[in-house]
Amino acid sequence: MNRLKVGIVGSKFAADFHCDSYSRNDKVEIAAVAAIDNLKEISSKWRIPDTYEDYNDMMKRDDIDLISVCVPNFLHHDVAIAAARAGKHILCEKPLATSVKDAREVIDVCNKEGVKLFYAEDWCFAPALQRVVQIVKEGAIGDVAYVKAKECHCGTHSPFAKNAKTCGGGSLIHLAIHPIGWALHFLSDQGRNKVVEVIGKTNAGESDNYVHKDNTGEDWAIGIMKFAGGQHAFVEGNYVTVGGMDDKVEIYGTEGLIKVDLTFGSPINVYSRPGYSYAIEKTDNTLGWTKPAVDEFYNLGYVAELAYVVDCVLSIKDPMYGVSGPAGLACLEIIDAMYRSNKEGRTITGKW
Numbered sequence: 001m002n003r004l005k006v007g008i009v010g011s012k013f014a015a016d017f018h019c020d021s022y023s024r025n026d027k028v029e030i031a032a033v034a035a036i037d038n039l040k041e042i043s044s045k046w047r048i049p050d051t052y053e054d055y056n057d058m059m060k061r062d063d064i065d066l067i068s069v070c071v072p073n074f075l076h077h078d079v080a081i082a083a084a085r086a087g088k089h090i091l092c093e094k095p096l097a098t099s100v101k102d103a104r105e106v107i108d109v110c111n112k113e114g115v116k117l118f119y120a121e122d123w124c125f126a127p128a129l130q131r132v133v134q135i136v137k138e139g140a141i142g143d144v145a146y147v148k149a150k151e152c153h154c155g156t157h158s159p160f161a162k163n164a165k166t167c168g169g170g171s172l173i174h175l176a177i178h179p180i181g182w183a184l185h186f187l188s189d190q191g192r193n194k195v196v197e198v199i200g201k202t203n204a205g206e207s208d209n210y211v212h213k214d215n216t217g218e219d220w221a222i223g224i225m226k227f228a229g230g231q232h233a234f235v236e237g238n239y240v241t242v243g244g245m246d247d248k249v250e251i252y253g254t255e256g257l258i259k260v261d262l263t264f265g266s267p268i269n270v271y272s273r274p275g276y277s278y279a280i281e282k283t284d285n286t287l288g289w290t291k292p293a294v295d296e297f298y299n300l301g302y303v304a305e306l307a308y309v310v311d312c313v314l315s316i317k318d319p320m321y322g323v324s325g326p327a328g329l330a331c332l333e334i335i336d337a338m339y340r341s342n343k344e345g346r347t348i349t350g351k352w
């Protein structure tokens with residue numbers, strides 16, 4: 001096999017950046033898309049030949065090798081299991097599921113059906129963060145002691161993500177999962193250096209939220225992870241950050257430090273009185289000084305992430321730890337421990 005046929009479940013925000021990344025890759029053909037709305041728009045934008053209102057119908061096709069799961073979080077479990085049972089490899093958007101139990105079931109079914117499961121943590125492929133890993137490996141900052149990382153913006157566009165039931169929580173599971181997943185990728189030595197202590201603090205949703213009183217999930221969350229090797233990671237995900245999506249990573253070592261700005265690091269500075277169409281994700285205007293991204297999907301890692309998944313499937317290779325089912329599960333176990341820590345007001349210990 002030297003070319004893959006992909007089916008996408010979902011038709012909006014995430015489906016769009018999956019289509020963008022696949023369409024840059026000449027080893028891939030997007031064969032079909034399944035969703036409950038927006039089918040006409042997405043299929044004509046990306047020239048996708050077939051559309052389905054029920055994803056189960058798409059799974060029946062023998063010619064589709066890989067399924068991109070781009071539906072709301074609560075559907076990841078059902079769609080991934082339907083894909084696995086149909087013998088398709090799976091690239092599942094974050095989070096792997098909305099509960100630890102469901103994530104375990106997804107992994108079990110994939111193992112049983114002999115299909116590959118990829119957990120879509122794009123930060124593992126963000127070019128800036130890949131360069132940072134090289135610099136750290138060279139010994140430039142000595143031994144890594146502490147990582148501080150966040151994804152924050154002004155609120156989700158997706159109605160499913162505003163509801164704690166369909167999201168699995170609030171900004172902790174929906175945004176902070178990126179820094180959590182990246183910290184595991186960076187510090188866990190392929191899953192061997194386990195997280196052994198976790199602390200979490202979040203708003204309680206609705207009237208307890210700072211800004212988003214209609215969200216049943218929290219709009220502010222922080223967490224601390226301690227690894228068996230002694231390193232700490234401080235992570236944050238909030239919906240109270242205006243001015244565009246703010247993704248930042250700081251790494252402190254015994255001999256130096258590194259600071260990365262994933263979303264405001266553009267080399268372009270624009271001052272505009274009338275404004276223009278788009279600067280970066282989640283900006284509500286483009287007036288005055290802005291820093292428009294040159295290629296946002298590339299910078300955030302989606303393009304390289306999807307290319308990696310395609311290459312693994314074509315060459316029958318298992319994913320590295322950071323984008324594997326077990327890493328997706330560990331993220332959920334850590335998030336679950338952070339929610340428990342917040343509720344019980346104590347440090348939660350374990351081995352994730």
Ligand SMILES: NC(=O)c1ccc[n+]([C@@H]2O[C@H](COP(=O)([O-])OP(=O)(O)OC[C@H]3O[C@@H](n4cnc5c(N)ncnc54)[C@H](O)[C@@H]3O)[C@@H](O)[C@H]2O)c1
Nearest residue numbers: 010011012013014015035036037070071072073093094158
């Ligand atoms: N990696 C990232 O940075 C990133 C960014 C955004 C979203 N995501 C993830 O992608 C997923 C989708 O998010 P989104 O922002 O595109 O959501 P969205 O609300 O914009 O779109 C939801 C999509 O799911 C489809 N859908 C809903 N119910 C369905 C069903 N029963 N069968 C088939 N399709 C159905 C809808 O048609 C729609 O296309 C979420 O899990 C989210 O966490 C990841």
